[in-house]
Amino acid sequence: MKRILLLSFLFAVLNINAQINLNIGSSAVGSAPVSSFFSYSYVQQIYPKQEINASAAGNITGFTFYVDPSATINDSSNWTIYLGNTSKMTFTSGTDWIPSSQLTQVFAGTVTKNNNKVEVVFTTPFAYNNTDNLVIAVKENSPSIDINNFDEAFKVYPYLQNSTLVYKGDRAVVDPASPPGGIRVDYKSAISITGLTANLAPGCPIVMYPSNNAQFISLSPTITWQQVLGADSYRISLGTSPGATDVINHQTVNGTSFSLSPSIVLNRNTNYYLKVTSFSVNGESSGCTDYTFKTIPPIPANDACSGALQISEYPYTYVQSDGMSSTNNGGFALACANDGMNDGLWFKFTGNGTPYTIKVSPGVASFDPKIGVYNGTCDNLVCVGTMDNNGGGSSETIVVQTTAGTEYYVNVGSYEDSVDKPEDVFTINITRP
Known part of the structure; x- marks a missing residue:
């Protein structure tokens, strides 16, 4: 019994x-x-x-x-x-x-x-x-x-x-x-x-950002993950090869996010391997896998007016796939009174006396482009015109009447005139009669 x-x-x-x-x-x-x-x-x-x-x-x-x-x-x-x-x-x-x-x-x-x-x-x-x-x-x-x-x-x-x-x-x-x-x-x-038995140690966190295999991640991202039931803290490792800890070595974090800025700045165009584990009195989560991501490309060659891409054949089409790596070069393009914009990516052409049509199509919905057209020199730009009629993800088009022999500069930047916002992927098309 x-x-x-x-x-x-x-x-x-x-x-x-x-x-x-x-x-x-x-x-x-x-x-x-x-x-x-x-x-x-x-x-x-x-x-x-x-x-x-x-x-x-x-x-x-x-x-x-x-x-x-x-x-x-x-x-x-x-x-x-x-x-x-x-x-x-x-x-x-x-x-x-x-x-x-x-x-x-x-x-x-x-x-x-x-x-x-x-x-x-x-x-x-x-x-x-x-x-x-x-x-x-x-x-x-x-x-x-x-x-x-x-x-x-x-x-x-x-x-x-x-x-x-x-x-x-x-x-x-x-x-x-x-x-x-x-x-x-x-x-x-x-x-x-x-019918199922839980592990004593908490489970592996699900990383929310950057997602696995993400591209074009900033050099100082904030890493976030889903809260794990039963976890008291978390540990982050980050390296330049699978399982490596050469950037962050099992750093303990009490919340569900960790900002790399300003103490850690990543390298451009580099693959990184991230692992986040959870920890409690019953131990650390096991079997957690690496999340891999790649940082933004090098600064574009046409990031500054002095490096503007020369246009000589028409119709002209260029896909700016590295726009997210542009800088604001310490300021804003303010040549057009009361109509400033970010110092973005630059192009230049020589007019022939006919109208030129410039169209910019963003590749992502989050990018709200603005077109600025100038003549003069890079250190003394003269406003010809700007265009920003639409919102994020929408194309912008401007028609410029040119003077034969005059050099024109085209700036494709984010529309803000007082906030440094990054550019992103876009396609520029320039046509003339």
């Missing part, structure tokens, strides 16, 4: 320990795992491997979701749950659903709220491989809604941007094989995952 009681106690302890809790103390509510404020919903949520932080692969046998104490879910309780292993980290658009062919149905039936929880035991356990990320998809099939104080009933917590994709509507039950377009949100369900 004692042996039976001991085994029963052991199995109970193992069952309690085989559970991973993710932000179950959250107080916010949202449209996940289902929407209680609409008749029907279909929600996919991605939980990264680093966040789950399981000690090994295993069978997931159920979930517990958490409900606001004042909320009811009587008309939001007909659920179908699907799970999948996925390499996807976030959703790229409102239609970027993980296909139903990659999901396994684990539950279908009615759920109930009990002690502010919804506990679901799967009909069939799901084999989580602990290599990929976990996607949880829930379809709510009830034709009615619940009226709650905060509209939605279930507890959520903020996480990666676009890590959840939500459809909610009142027309019809969703077909997971062809779901309608949804909205992406940056929160997920507070959840307990039954």
Whole structure:
């Protein structure tokens, strides 16, 4: 009899320990795992491997979701749950659903709220491989809604941007094989995952900036990462080869960001390897991989007026792919009264007495270009005209009536006349009759 009681106690302890809790103390509510404020919903949520932080692969046998104490879910309780292993980290658009062919149905039936929880035991356990990320998809099939104080009933917590994709509507039950377009949100369900055992040490942080394989990173970036559940601090290493620490050597940081400026300035056009680990009384996260990024190119040859690129053949087209490395050369182009601009990238041509059309098309939405045209000399520019009719990401065009034999300088810079803003990728086209 004692042996039976001991085994029963052991199995109970193992069952309690085989559970991973993710932000179950959250107080916010949202449209996940289902929407209680609409008749029907279909929600996919991605939980990264680093966040789950399981000690090994295993069978997931159920979930517990958490409900606001004042909320009811009587008309939001007909659920179908699907799970999948996925390499996807976030959703790229409102239609970027993980296909139903990659999901396994684990539950279908009615759920109930009990002690502010919804506990679901799967009909069939799901084999989580602990290599990929976990996607949880829930379809709510009830034709009615619940009226709650905060509209939605279930507890959520903020996480990666676009890590959840939500459809909610009142027309019809969703077909997971062809779901309608949804909205992406940056929160997920507070959840307990039954069947998996968590590592004692905290998981590896997800670096938010710079992203892995990012290009054109500034020379003094601020590194940021996602907060890790259970972490007391973090450690940063940065080097010029995989696993190296020649720039930063396991520096301890208490928050979720670290600015390299002003003590550390990186080199231009250089690959760097970044590793961030989390630390607690139970140890340091293990198996964290390097994030690699490359810094901005060298300063462009046409960064200053004195280095302006000579234009001699028309039509002229030039792609300025290294514009983000330009400097302001200690000042602003102020030759045009009350219409200054950043000292950006420079071009020059000799007029022939006909109108020249100059068009600048930015390569990124964040760059708001302005065109300045001058004659004279670099140390004594005379205003011919400027153009800045549109906003970021939009092209600018200016037509200049030239004088034969006169040399003209074209400055493509950021529109601000009192703030040094970097330029970026753009294409310049110059045509003449």
